[in-house]
Amino acid sequence: xxxxxxxxxxxxxxxxxxxxxxxxxxxxxxxxxxxxxxxxxxxxxxxxxxxxxxxxxxxxxxxxxxxxxxxxxxxxxxxxxxxxxxxxxxxxxxxxxxxxxxxxxxxxxxxxxxxxxxxxxxxxxxxxxxxxxxxxxxxxxxxxxxxxxxxxxxxxxxxxxxxxxxxxxxxxxxxxxxx
Numbered sequence: 001x002x003x004x005x006x007x008x009x010x011x012x013x014x015x016x017x018x019x020x021x022x023x024x025x026x027x028x029x030x031x032x033x034x035x036x037x038x039x040x041x042x043x044x045x046x047x048x049x050x051x052x053x054x055x056x057x058x059x060x061x062x063x064x065x066x067x068x069x070x071x072x073x074x075x076x077x078x079x080x081x082x083x084x085x086x087x088x089x090x091x092x093x094x095x096x097x098x099x100x101x102x103x104x105x106x107x108x109x110x111x112x113x114x115x116x117x118x119x120x121x122x123x124x125x126x127x128x129x130x131x132x133x134x135x136x137x138x139x140x141x142x143x144x145x146x147x148x149x150x151x152x153x154x155x156x157x158x159x160x161x162x163x164x165x166x167x168x169x170x171x172x173x174x175x176x177x178x179x
Contacts (some may be wrong), residue, residue, distance in 0.1 A: 008049065008125070009116045014095045017053035017060035023049045026120070030070065033126040039133045041082040042073040049125055059095040060106060069126055074137040083139035087132040 008026045030036060030043040037043045047070040056063035069088045076083050091132075093110035096102050102111040112119070 002012065008051075008121050010120055012115065012121045013118050014053060014064070014112075015062050015117075018055050018064070018095070022052075022066050023055050025140045028122075028125070030072075032122065033129060036126055036129050037123050040073050041075050041122055043079075047071070047125070047129065050134070051121070053124070056094060058113040059094055061096060061101075063092065066091050066093065066128060068125060068132075071132065074124070074133070076139040076142045077136050078138050079142035081139070083137075083142065085137065087129075087133070089128055089132055092139070094097070095157065 008024055008028060010024075026049050027046045028049055030040060030045055030047060033047075047068055050065075050067045052065045054063055054065075055061075067088075067090045070086075072085045072087060074081055074085055075081070089109050092108070093112055094102070094105065095112050095114050097114055099111065099113055105111060112124070
């Protein structure tokens, strides 16, 4: 079953969704993700989301495939100017009741421990979006837009130091001439 939404349901039962092969496809505004919004310069763009729940026969667990695609407006940490970053991510995950059940799974499979019957689908998607935000956002086409006056004036302080009299020269003079 496939459903198209302007907004995704917030709380879902992942076991029920997997048993019934639910598939959600939606365009969700970035402003609907509060933690992501804090990382962005602008949050007026949409995120394309596709999530499919199913029973994974190989792992014998309830699973999901999640794809997200969007464009982030971030602040470049080099130039402090906004820039656009296209992101696309695809993840496969399984739901377990105990992390001990996930020990034999391949490392590329995300494991989500079910503490309650329902989970927030929005939070699940937001977690994946947050993983796409670079730790230090830098636009590859940017450059540092400033003048370093200290580097330009390096020669002046050196000449000032050589022109100043040595304060210990007076002491040296007193030592040589005790009167």
